[in-house]
Amino acid sequence: MAGFRDREKKHFPLTSTSSVVALFRDQLEGPNEPNLAFLSITLGCVENALTLNRAAPAAEDSALLQPIFPVVDLNMIETLYRKFETLVKGSVDLTKYPCKYSNRDLVKKISDVIWASLSRSFKDKAHLQSLYSLLTGNKLDCFGVAFGVVAAAQMLGCNDIHLALSEDHAWVVFGEDGTDTAEVTWHGKGNEDKRGQSIALSVAEKSWLYLNGHPVICDRAMEVAALVSAANPSINVTMDSIEMGALQQELLWLLYDKDHLSRYPMALGNLGDLEEISPTPGRPPPMAIFNEAISSAVKHYDKHHVYPYTYMGGYLYRKRRYKEAIKCWAEAANVIRKFNYTREDEEIYKEFLEIANELIPNIVKSVSVQTLDRSQMNILYNPEVYADILRFFDGICEWEEGSSTPVLHVGWAQNLTFSLNKFDPRTRAKIDVGRDEDDSDSDDEDDDDEKSENDENDNENNSRFKDESDSKVESECKFVKTQDVSDPLQAV
Numbered sequence: 001m002a003g004f005r006d007r008e009k010k011h012f013p014l015t016s017t018s019s020v021v022a023l024f025r026d027q028l029e030g031p032n033e034p035n036l037a038f039l040s041i042t043l044g045c046v047e048n049a050l051t052l053n054r055a056a057p058a059a060e061d062s063a064l065l066q067p068i069f070p071v072v073d074l075n076m077i078e079t080l081y082r083k084f085e086t087l088v089k090g091s092v093d094l095t096k097y098p099c100k101y102s103n104r105d106l107v108k109k110i111s112d113v114i115w116a117s118l119s120r121s122f123k124d125k126a127h128l129q130s131l132y133s134l135l136t137g138n139k140l141d142c143f144g145v146a147f148g149v150v151a152a153a154q155m156l157g158c159n160d161i162h163l164a165l166s167e168d169h170a171w172v173v174f175g176e177d178g179t180d181t182a183e184v185t186w187h188g189k190g191n192e193d194k195r196g197q198s199i200a201l202s203v204a205e206k207s208w209l210y211l212n213g214h215p216v217i218c219d220r221a222m223e224v225a226a227l228v229s230a231a232n233p234s235i236n237v238t239m240d241s242i243e244m245g246a247l248q249q250e251l252l253w254l255l256y257d258k259d260h261l262s263r264y265p266m267a268l269g270n271l272g273d274l275e276e277i278s279p280t281p282g283r284p285p286p287m288a289i290f291n292e293a294i295s296s297a298v299k300h301y302d303k304h305h306v307y308p309y310t311y312m313g314g315y316l317y318r319k320r321r322y323k324e325a326i327k328c329w330a331e332a333a334n335v336i337r338k339f340n341y342t343r344e345d346e347e348i349y350k351e352f353l354e355i356a357n358e359l360i361p362n363i364v365k366s367v368s369v370q371t372l373d374r375s376q377m378n379i380l381y382n383p384e385v386y387a388d389i390l391r392f393f394d395g396i397c398e399w400e401e402g403s404s405t406p407v408l409h410v411g412w413a414q415n416l417t418f419s420l421n422k423f424d425p426r427t428r429a430k431i432d433v434g435r436d437e438d439d440s441d442s443d444d445e446d447d448d449d450e451k452s453e454n455d456e457n458d459n460e461n462n463s464r465f466k467d468e469s470d471s472k473v474e475s476e477c478k479f480v481k482t483q484d485v486s487d488p489l490q491a492v
């Protein structure tokens, strides 16, 4: 195969963040589509150098502040690229798939090629998302397998095969109108992989895992955004590579400026988190970015995404803006109530469990002991906050209704009562939960079409409780969760 053209060659050797950004810019602006395999290998190589087997710098080294950006030579990247090309073109005989658009057999075949090259070892470590990991260690995480299939398809000229992303799973779309779907990777632990199957059956379950038919469908540039978003700056549990985080941040701004993040709420959320860690002068603040993620999910995905609200909620919690954080979590629950809980939805279950059983109790505890902070005290006298906690739990209860698997257990009830009892009784009397006079709630049994009906009138009255002012409680609020919501009570 002809080696890289000048377009690729001229950026090497890569010696800095800006040289990698220039390479990505060139790929995104170039006459041809960005080369997914080339970009994944290159970014994976940089990530590997910046995060793996790094000795802790002795005091004097860090005092010297040695720039540690690795020098990435073209021949290393070209060698790995050729290895991938040999694997893919050597295993898929395209003459067997003559038609212009891909079919399920071809998609399954490409998935088998990636699948067969994986070692049987541990798969949910960090840094297993890039083709660099596949080609140097025969290891990929579940996102990496799906991305590898799409990169291989591009290499084979199958330009109808694209990445589909939910908040905790990935698959592909293909075919003449891009509406055929296929599983190409596994999900979670202990679940049989469903590779080759269409995802229609799983969507029918109304599980959060498939976003009830509202996944992010990528074009080539959004697939670049996914590989950038999947980059992982972690060196270990406590340390991140500043250089890798800065590179990821700059690449996300490059993609943002080219409007490739506008339909990708999670990438916007990742960018908001990075801006919290290290603000870029002249760029919007985190809250503005989290708001864009929410607006994108409302506009393009019919309010079926949870993470935009928990990204913002987590940020507000860390900033001790508790009233607004609780409102975001109520909005997150307002999304999850549209789904039925199934056993593969553990990730979002854990998210809501942490909010209900740790974060909200921490808030009501902290504001009741910290009387000095007057601004926080009024939370326990604020009917809107109380109403938002009720909306939060109501959304989770509705999520459970009609589900094959129970969500709640006694621990939830204990935390709910603990939190609610902290509120001043007069405040609790102030909210109007819309009880009818005759209180005939017999026909209130929620079932599926009832849920879908709720979806419809979701816009009219998206709060199941009205606060005293009867104002509409309108509000905004794996790869790697870069932000651990540490408990502010422990903050010294």
Ligand SMILES: FC(F)c1nnc(N2CCN(c3ncnc4sc(CC(F)(F)F)cc34)CC2)s1
Pocket: 142, 143, 165, 166, 167, 168, 169, 170, 226, 229, 230, 266, 267, 269, 270, 307, 308, 309, 310, 311, 312, 314, 478, 479, 480, 481, 482, 483
């Ligand atoms: F809402 C906050 F708590 C979150 N903080 N980090 C969150 N992440 C981190 C980044 N992340 C993601 N960020 C960009 N794109 C994708 S595509 C995807 C599903 C899968 F991995 F492909 F299977 C996950 C994901 C998953 C969610 S949510």
